[in-house]
Amino acid sequence: MPHTSRRKRASVPAQKRLQVTDDDGWTHVTSGNNVRRAMRTARGPNPQSDNADKEKDTQAQEPVLAPAEAPARLTLDELQMQYAAHRERWVDSDTWKTLTRHLAEQMRERERMASRDEAVRGPIDAIVCIGLGSPSGFLRDGWVDRRTVSMYQLAALDCIAKQLSRPDNNIPLSFPIYAQDPVFNTLDCLLLESLGITIVQNPVAFERITQNTLLFCPGAEKKHLELVLPSNPCLVFGGPLELADSDVIQNYISRVDSRALVPFSINEHAFWKMRLYFRVDEEDE
Incomplete structure (x- = not known):
């Protein structure tokens, strides 16, 4: 029964x-x-x-969406140790070594342009980062753990800034670095600030971009790229812009050249098909 x-x-x-x-x-x-x-x-x-x-x-x-949720027991010291490990792996990668050469080439070109073009004020005047994501927090049930991706991208941002501020580049040893993303939580802000990065709120980052700015946008949405690319930044790290279905973005693409990154085998998601884009001197076209 x-x-x-x-x-x-x-x-x-x-x-x-x-x-x-x-x-x-x-x-x-x-x-x-x-x-x-x-x-x-x-x-x-x-x-x-x-x-x-x-x-x-x-x-x-x-x-x-609220700021990303960090693990309850995670401290700033622990987060900084995690970042240091990610940065070490990034620095040892062929991806960064190749990017270093591309950056050096562009800094030499910018110095050459600045010698005869008053609108070019040295190699760069600032770095603006949009769409980095949260290095410490996560969104539940996300398809990709963005924390690791954001950590490697933050390492790239920090290394690029250090590379550009070397004394042999003939530029000031310090320049502003701005980062904007609505998912930044308190730990993220503390980590970025410890690296000399200023956290700004929408739309401040968009307003900081000039023709002498390096735009670091590994996770930028198409709608934001359409807002910032008309400012004609001298360098853009991100993409692949070629795949964007946008007249504004394609117009920018038509006026610049680019160099591909060597695939980052440790985490392909972090820099998938990204490139370093740079303006071409009109006299060289």
């Missing part, structure tokens, strides 16, 4: 992975329980707003 009094175990619904676009336009992969929802207040009528802005304002509710 069947046991009719046995209670059935309640089924647990499977977590669904979502692609979430936050207020600043960054796209993230997350599970439903890692997203806090916030009601957006619609702005008053603005006759100068285009149709895209009007559609955005009329959305009643959109998911907003």
Whole structure:
């Protein structure tokens, strides 16, 4: 005789992975329980707003991603030790050794251009980083553990800054480095600040880009690239821009040259098909 009094175990619904676009336009992969929802207040009528802005304002509710969640017991000292290990592996890689040569070539070219073009104020005036991600935190159920990717990309950013500030480059030993990403948490900010990187909020990083800036954008969304590339930065690290379906990005591509990175075998996700893009001297075209 069947046991009719046995209670059935309640089924647990499977977590669904979502692609979430936050207020600043960054796209993230997350599970439903890692997203806090916030009601957006619609702005008053603005006759100068285009149709895209009007559609955005009329959305009643959109998911907003909080800063990435770091492990509860993780300390800054431990995070710095993790970063040091990632940096050591990056420095020993053929990817960085090749990039070092490309950077040296471009610094020599920038110095040559600066000698006859008043608009070129030395090799660079700043480094602006957008889309780095969180070196310490994570989004639950993400397809790729972005912490390791962000660690290696941060190591690349730091090494590039150190390479450009060497005395033999004939440029100031220090220049501002700005980083902007909505997922930065407290530990991330402390780590980056210990490396001399200034954390800024949207849209400050976009406003810091000039024709003498190195744009470090390994994880930038297409919509952000369309905002910053018209500023004509002298160097761009990221991409592959060639795959972007955008007239703005392709217009930038048509005016620059690039050098491919040697594949980073330790973690291919960190620098997948990325390149160093640089403006071409008009006299050399």
